Amino acid sequence: MFTFSEENYLKAIYHLERKFPVGVSTNALAEEMETKASSVTDMIKKLSEKKLVNYKKYQGFKLSKLGMKTAVSVIRKHRLWEVFLVEKLHFSWDEVHEVAEQLEHIKSEKLIDELDRFLDFPKRDPHGDPIPDDEGNFIILNKVLLSDLKKGESGIFVGVKDSSTTFLQFLDKRNIALGSEIKISEKEPFDQSVLIKLNEQELRVSNLISGNIYIKTN
Amino acid sequence: MFTFSEENYLKAIYHLERKFPVGVSTNALAEEMETKASSVTDMIKKLSEKKLVNYKKYQGFKLSKLGMKTAVSVIRKHRLWEVFLVEKLHFSWDEVHEVAEQLEHIKSEKLIDELDRFLDFPKRDPHGDPIPDDEGNFIILNKVLLSDLKKGESGIFVGVKDSSTTFLQFLDKRNIALGSEIKISEKEPFDQSVLIKLNEQELRVSNLISGNIYIKTN
DNA sequence: ATATATTTTTAGACTAATCTAAAAATATAT
DNA sequence: ATATATTTTTAGATTAGTCTAAAAATATAT
Numbered sequence: 001m002f003t004f005s006e007e008n009y010l011k012a013i014y015h016l017e018r019k020f021p022v023g024v025s026t027n028a029l030a031e032e033m034e035t036k037a038s039s040v041t042d043m044i045k046k047l048s049e050k051k052l053v054n055y056k057k058y059q060g061f062k063l064s065k066l067g068m069k070t071a072v073s074v075i076r077k078h079r080l081w082e083v084f085l086v087e088k089l090h091f092s093w094d095e096v097h098e099v100a101e102q103l104e105h106i107k108s109e110k111l112i113d114e115l116d117r118f119l120d121f122p123k124r125d126p127h128g129d130p131i132p133d134d135e136g137n138f139i140i141l142n143k144v145l146l147s148d149l150k151k152g153e154s155g156i157f158v159g160v161k162d163s164s165t166t167f168l169q170f171l172d173k174r175n176i177a178l179g180s181e182i183k184i185s186e187k188e189p190f191d192q193s194v195l196i197k198l199n200e201q202e203l204r205v206s207n208l209i210s211g212n213i214y215i216k217t218n
Numbered sequence: 219m220f221t222f223s224e225e226n227y228l229k230a231i232y233h234l235e236r237k238f239p240v241g242v243s244t245n246a247l248a249e250e251m252e253t254k255a256s257s258v259t260d261m262i263k264k265l266s267e268k269k270l271v272n273y274k275k276y277q278g279f280k281l282s283k284l285g286m287k288t289a290v291s292v293i294r295k296h297r298l299w300e301v302f303l304v305e306k307l308h309f310s311w312d313e314v315h316e317v318a319e320q321l322e323h324i325k326s327e328k329l330i331d332e333l334d335r336f337l338d339f340p341k342r343d344p345h346g347d348p349i350p351d352d353e354g355n356f357i358i359l360n361k362v363l364l365s366d367l368k369k370g371e372s373g374i375f376v377g378v379k380d381s382s383t384t385f386l387q388f389l390d391k392r393n394i395a396l397g398s399e400i401k402i403s404e405k406e407p408f409d410q411s412v413l414i415k416l417n418e419q420e421l422r423v424s425n426l427i428s429g430n431i432y433i434k435t436n
Numbered sequence: 437a438t439a440t441a442t443t444t445t446t447a448g449a450c451t452a453a454t455c456t457a458a459a460a461a462t463a464t465a466t
Numbered sequence: 467a468t469a470t471a472t473t474t475t476t477a478g479a480t481t482a483g484t485c486t487a488a489a490a491a492t493a494t495a496t
Contacts, residue, residue: 005453026474039454041475046452058461058474089332099326108317114307223483244444257484259445264482276444276491 004105007074009033009043010052013063014071023060069136076132078104079125080115086126087119093126094168128159128178128214144217146182147192147210154183159214167212175199182215222323225292227261228270231281232289241278287354294350296322297343298333304344305337311344312386346377346396346432362435364400365410365428372401377432385430393417400433
């Protein structure tokens, strides 16, 4: 079907389209892929020939219908494998990404659908991100950033925006786990840091932290 | 570490060394890999530079200690994934090979050791082949070909020599499954076909079939 | 032992994915 | 509006893995 590299580009374009709904630029994709703009241009040409992206020179690009379907399928695989690693193989949520990056490229419809069944059709991956079903449909959960809550408001911790190892380990260290109830006790107007209450304890976190935590409000 | 291609060559050399213990030839490996002799020469040079094989021009090659270790590790991964596919994901023994060929190249020590534990340290894959442990040690089972048994002798079906889809499906169709007790009722001297008894039924199989079935005798 | 056949290697080319450096297009600023 | 800066594309190279065709080495046969 498609090469690992093509799939990785499609996935990256998918994520960038959330940030830039009008279209993705060569430089933005180069940064996301940690590669050079010239390499991106080469690859975009190839993806365009294969009808995976819509592209006009110098005008940016967007996923085609086929490109979108393919990207979502790779994301489904990535997230299902993450669930497998955490639930069955004792991985922690900060260890799964690297391995899932490899596993997401394994080609087998049966494999992924059976894995889905084996895991009992999970709706979220270990970081709270929704898992597309076999038709590519997501459950969109309405969530807000913790940094957007006002003093006195509360909700459930349902996901992270940044899932870097360091951030995830930071959360682990403070016992901030998915599903925890978090309430804003205080909000410092000067630096936007917040005093939060969770698990019967109070904790002060910076705006950088609260801006990476997704909350489902009641 | 090593590329998919390098790992595939190492695995193929490993298997060929069983057949040709003195050393593997370029042509033999080309046939095994379904590629051209010139491609094999190119790759062998690379493997030789990386100290994975011992090679002298025109004189064939053998795996080095490092090459052997690497090949065994790939085989361990392949066979563990096969067990996973059959035991957890409802694959049949004739469906697993193609997917395991992909999964065997995933790089993660933790992944494979946790998978091993998750599967409860299986000693054999779905075709009866032994699974190396995390040190690379195999359990060698003393087995003989069904075609080597004499009239009246019997044993347990413990493995297949040829694990092609067609052969495995042939066995399925006749309910010849791993673990079955098989007894030679009759042996036809002319074509070496045998009348076997298993599961309370008698069945005639050709020499080609009996030459691909491994038996553990009591 | 020498001619012939077979095997193996080399030489040169191709594709995919990447890079650097330069050119072309577009955007920005005064 | 035109010069300058930025972005994007192109041109040309590089690496891994493969191929074909030819050359070199080895094996076989009479």
